[in-house]
Amino acid sequence: MSHSKCIAGQRVKRSALRIPVVLILALLLNAFSACRQHAERPFDTGLASFYSKTFEGRTTASGTKFSNSKFTAAHRSLSFGTQVKVTNLENNKSVVVTITDRGPFIADRIIDLSEAAAAALDFIDKGVVEVRLDVVSEE
Numbered sequence: 001m002s003h004s005k006c007i008a009g010q011r012v013k014r015s016a017l018r019i020p021v022v023l024i025l026a027l028l029l030n031a032f033s034a035c036r037q038h039a040e041r042p043f044d045t046g047l048a049s050f051y052s053k054t055f056e057g058r059t060t061a062s063g064t065k066f067s068n069s070k071f072t073a074a075h076r077s078l079s080f081g082t083q084v085k086v087t088n089l090e091n092n093k094s095v096v097v098t099i100t101d102r103g104p105f106i107a108d109r110i111i112d113l114s115e116a117a118a119a120a121l122d123f124i125d126k127g128v129v130e131v132r133l134d135v136v137s138e139e
Contacts, residue, residue, distance in 0.1 A: 043078075046110035048086060048131040050118035060101035068115035071095060074103035075111050081139030086111065088121040089130045095120040096136055 051074075055066050062080040066072070073084065078099045087094040097117050104112040111133060115124070123129035 043133040043135050045132045047128050048111045049128050050113045062100045064100050071097045071117045072100045072114045073097040073111050074101035075099050083136040085134040085136050087132045093121050
């Protein structure tokens with residue numbers, strides 16, 4: 001026995017009415033999940049360093065040319081193109097960089113930054129600083 005409802009003089013099954021509601025809910029859920037993809041998520045904390053000037057113009061692991069004036073970084077495992085917010089835990093300054101290379105190759109460090117990013121975080125004179133990484137978006 002199927003339940004039905006009278007709409008404008010026609011009998012319509014209730015299951016037929018559920019389809020648009022389910023479709024609308026699915027679209028809303030998809031829209032909210034797309035917004036969450038751009039929310040930062042905590043990733044790691046540790047030491048950051050920056051590239052020396054000798055790397056200027058060299059090809060990175062992603063195939064791009066390295067430039068100390070761009071906001072880029074090297075990370076051991078994050079996908080190329082991933083955007084990461086790097087926060088200097090000593091002064092709370094932060095910058096968003098794009099992962100374009102692999103490294104660092106010194107065991108106690110978690111990220112190598114371009115000189116521009118290091119300058120924005122205000123640790124050029126120190127050389128190494130404690131940072132927090134938050135993934136902003138992934139490619």
